Amino acid sequence: MIPALKTALFACCLRLSSSPTLGTVAFFHPFADGGGGGERVLWWHFFNTTCISLTLRAHLTVPPPQVVPLANRDLLLPGRYPRFTMIGQALGSVRVAWQGLRQLLPEVWVDTTGWAFPYPLARLAGARVAAYVHYPTISTDMLQRVWDRDALYNNSEEVAACPLKSLAKLAYYHAFALLYGAMGAFAQVVMVNSSWTRRHIVDLWWQWNKPARVYPPCDTRALQALPLDRRLKRVYLLSIAQFRPEKDHAMQLRALAAARRKAAGMHDGGGEAVLAAHLKLVGSCRNAEDEQRIQQLKDLAEELGIGDRVDFCVNASFDELRALLADAVAGLHTMVDEHFGISVVEYMAAGVVPIAHDSAGPREDIVLPEGGPPGSGGGGGGGGGQPTGYLCSTLQQYADAIIEVLGMEQLERMRVAAAARRRAAQFSDQRFQKELMACMEDVLPLGRSRQPTNLLSASQ
Incomplete structure (x- = not known):
């Protein structure tokens, strides 16, 4: 041949x-x-x-x-x-x-x-x-x-x-x-x-x-200028990804629904934060197939009972994206074998705690604990050093990570966010x-x- x-x-x-x-x-x-x-x-x-x-x-x-x-x-x-x-x-x-x-x-x-x-x-x-x-x-x-x-x-x-x-x-x-x-x-x-x-x-x-x-x-200078201290006037999770099948937005919707079900039985500030949180999906829409995919995600959100908790921000400008990153508590990423993961770096640079898929780029290069050995995982993933985020692969792991980040004390979240920002600065x-x-x-x-x-x- x-x-x-x-x-x-x-x-x-x-x-x-x-x-x-x-x-x-x-x-x-x-x-x-x-x-x-x-x-x-x-x-x-x-x-x-x-x-x-x-x-x-x-x-x-x-x-x-x-x-x-x-x-x-x-x-x-x-x-x-x-x-x-x-x-x-x-x-x-x-x-x-x-x-x-x-x-x-x-x-x-x-x-x-x-x-x-x-x-x-x-x-x-x-x-x-x-x-x-x-x-x-x-x-x-x-x-x-x-x-x-x-x-x-x-x-x-x-x-x-x-x-x-x-x-x-x-x-x-x-x-x-x-x-x-x-x-x-x-x-x-x-x-x-x-x-x-x-x-x-x-x-x-x-x-x-x-x-x-x-x-x-990753030109993250504008994002690194954002304050780490989030006043949490509006509690929300952020997802930055093109509306393509491999990005698996459906997993994010199901994880939020699972976290809300678990939070309903909790009687503390963490449970209240989860129930009050929104998920904002930010991505570009390229064609009719993407439009159909967005509509399917909206239908799934309604089916899961979280339609009023999910916001779609389609074709957002950089200024709009920066404003969203300024107040977000956590950033979701669910693609299996994401080769690198620039969106994860952007979360970290902006002081947004990443909750990323435990594979490929996020696991091997990006969401590494500060001071720990490569491959030892982020928060919740074991290993030494200051966690810089969370690595998940199952629905339950994503749901638990969402609950943990939203229920975190402000000072602890800022420690994780600061370590994540320092890690993101290496991709200059x-x-x-x-x-x-x-x-x-x-x-x-x-x-x-x-x-x-x-x-x-x-x-x-």
Whole structure:
């Protein structure tokens, strides 16, 4: 399969420009207008850092970015492929990349999406390839879930319930993982955003050198200025996440309902705080599917009897988000295997106690006790050191954490919030810029030709 793919890619390259445009850096990010954490890293930090570096290296003025429109980016949407979704999207990514490369072939091609299948195309066309992987297209955790026949967003209940279908899907996943790993070998520089992502890329990609872990920058200076002393005039929990299935907002609603049921039997200030609390769901709405998902969540809240306790803040501005973070007591996060978790860092920087899922980025990199060993967990998770938050995986754990945080004495909550803020300060712009440029040093243009043009592959 791989020789045939290389032949097809070589044939595509014959239709591209004869040689790369020297001094040009291109960022492949077809959904640059998505509004997620990856897009924020791309626009505000990755792109700006590279521009500054090029200016210093070449002693030239970097012109404004050029946007290459990609009219066929819908080929990357999972909804186009009811079956064999990953392979369909993978082939779609090659077509999308080819369209961009036909318009302008750069000297350096930087993938910030995680789609590895265009790497051979870019390399054979003459570009140097760097990758910053936020989330692997397939992970060993996904393979394990299919093996264990666990139903989740990437493994339907129909497949999980049938041994034969599970076996067939497992074979498909292993074949895809093998091909995905081979594509990763074409990247000359590989960076990842978290310990969890690095572990999976090490397991899957054919690379001699271990990928560099470069934490995404979180510009939290405005949030760190917020007071830690919350007067609790309005008691509420906050959730910041796009309205996508994997974010599991339904778990948050069920956890609040479970906490309220338990609090109803309590006769203290903590129980009263839980019963008085609201949950504010903050996220972007991208399309009709998101609108339908929001309506389903509203229906679920009514079904659970908490419709009057849940507020939806859709497409909130940064000023609105900052105001909400200023008074929130705790921040909920329920995504399984969140590769990093910028929203969790934002909670911590703002002095909001995080209640995050006990997996991936939050567990391995973010919600670590102050002074304790990595992986020892946050509040309620054991280990030494001052807790910086809570890590949960079950409905009951989330409900108990909500009750504990809302019932906390003010001074104790401020100790946790202060430790969390100090932890969040480690994910700074300065650290990102230093580590990024150390990795990119060998592949960036040297300014030996015309002025560098910064290209962002996106859709207008």
